Amino acid sequence: MKTPSMSRAASTLVEKTLLGVKSTAIPGSGPTSTVSVVIRGGSKFESASGAAHVLERFAFQNTAKRSGLRLTRETELMGGQLSHYHDRESIVLTAKFLRQDLPFFVELLGDVVGSPSLDDFELVETVWPLAILESRAADAVPSNTALELAHSVAFRKGLGNPRLVDPDSDHVSIENVRDHFAATYTKANIHIVGNDVDTEVFQQLVESAFGSIPEGTAVSAPTPAAFHGEARVKSTAGNAFTLAYPLIGADASPAAAVLGYALGGIPAIKWATSSASIPTGAAEVSPFVSTATGYASYANAGLLHFSVTGPYSAASSVSAAAKKAASVIKSAPSSLSDDVIKRAIAQAKFAAASAVDSYEGTNWAVGTKGLGLGSVDTAAFDKVTPDAVKAVAKKIAEATPAVAAVGKIFELPHTDEL
CATH class of the missing domain: 3.30.830.10 (Metalloenzyme, LuxS/M16 peptidase-like)
Known part of the structure; x- marks a missing residue:
């Protein structure tokens, strides 16, 4: 497996499946490391319109172990950076941090993926308003709207699903979000990638942090077909x-x-x-x-x-x-x-x-x-x-x-x- 920016380490990529969790370590000795959890859970796989977008916006909110505020403050104290986004096929959660803090951030990502609270009050007070703002900002750019419409016409279902919630017509309930979470945040649908990490240590940490996540099955979407x-x-x-x-x-x-x-x-x-x-x-x-x-x-x-x-x-x-x-x-x-x-x-x-x-x-x-x-x-x-x-x-x-x-x-x- 080779990508353009990996030429320095392409021959030493270490891929493993431990306790059902797929992971890849890209060795390195730089001062910072980056770990991403790539989830097969984008909008093409959702059963309720907007569920993938809202679930992605739940990233780094409250979990069973820590509040969203604590999670943010701990990250700030360690000088780390957290980010998340989604597209039509995937949801990606990423942590970037000083190399020595690898154990903390792998555990944090395991907590965020394995046991988010997904509370109704978070949806109403924080997540839904942010999702609407993101959607309206995209709608304000005609070229974005045109490309979304083009996907809808060209594919109809699956890849034709809207990438973002429609503030005027979608009503994403917490049950919709939990259903999409249960279907996609499983071992069968995630791949954890560590960049510039100690390979052996990274694999051990992944096994510990993600080993208890449900096995699940690979989610599927309608077979793509072309329309005009x-x-x-x-x-x-x-x-x-x-x-x-x-x-x-x-x-x-x-x-x-x-x-x-x-x-x-x-x-x-x-x-x-x-x-x-x-x-x-x-x-x-x-x-x-x-x-x-x-x-x-x-x-x-x-x-x-x-x-x-x-x-x-x-x-x-x-x-x-x-x-x-x-x-x-x-x-x-x-x-x-x-x-x-x-x-x-x-x-x-x-x-x-x-x-x-x-x-x-x-x-x-x-x-x-x-x-x-x-x-x-x-x-x-x-x-x-x-x-x-x-x-x-x-x-x-x-x-x-x-x-x-x-x-x-x-x-x-x-x-x-x-």
Whole structure:
């Protein structure tokens, strides 16, 4: 198992399953260590909308052993840092600390994962308000909303589940949270990764701290399937138009990520415009319009997406740029040169390496790969050929996209107008 930022220790990774707990130690002798618990429990696995988001927000609150206040103060006294987040496939809890404090923080993570209180009053007073704030902050960015809608249209269930709670329609009860906790916080669904640790000591501590967690079974989600359609939401925050192409099974390959860079590119200099076709076309329409391209990699699926954004007053320009982007995508099989693809491979490889170029990023990559979740290894891009990229380009050029329009929707195009 190898990730970009692990070259110094890739040959000495130590993977073990002790008492049913999967763990990986990345040896090192630096002054700080980082331990992450990666949990197969993201929004695609939830049975109640918003349960994964709310459960993640419960991280580092009260447990059976210590209050959230005590947990925070103890961490501060030791100079440590705690963090948590979730995505569509996983929930990740991380502690970063001085090397000598490894025993305390492994025990703390075991306490947080194994015996959280999950009290109703915490949900009402702390967790739910924070979840709503996070959700509303995301909704205030039209491009975020458009990408969420694109997932919903492209996958419907599972990967199409909303990543965040909907403050206006979701009502996540404490029972929903406890049910999701019981299903996912089990030995079958967690992978513990220690970075820059003493291997033998780390494995012993993991066995002690996590050994009593329930065995459980690996949670499952609906088998991903690709759909197309359209979602449109009014917003005065700005305009965003997203064209998304779901890819399933073998089609969800690194070549799809490379195609995104071939068409959308990334600027080599800050504030500059990429020389790729889609951003170049948008720049010709209006200086107020911008584009973004991405490839979301999941287990047995992926979503290649192209977005055009602009201020509320520039809806007509966003519309024109979106139509240009659609035209570029349709002509890609015949217009892409080997030189453009070679450049795109380098950009995709750099982006993948940068995403995990930290202890936290490495831990996520190792943990998700160990759980069979979506991840992209930079080595995979070395095997991508121009023919493979052109094959993906042909597939999406012939496909009907999942479309999401946010903003002044009566001026943004419909799918059949592209």
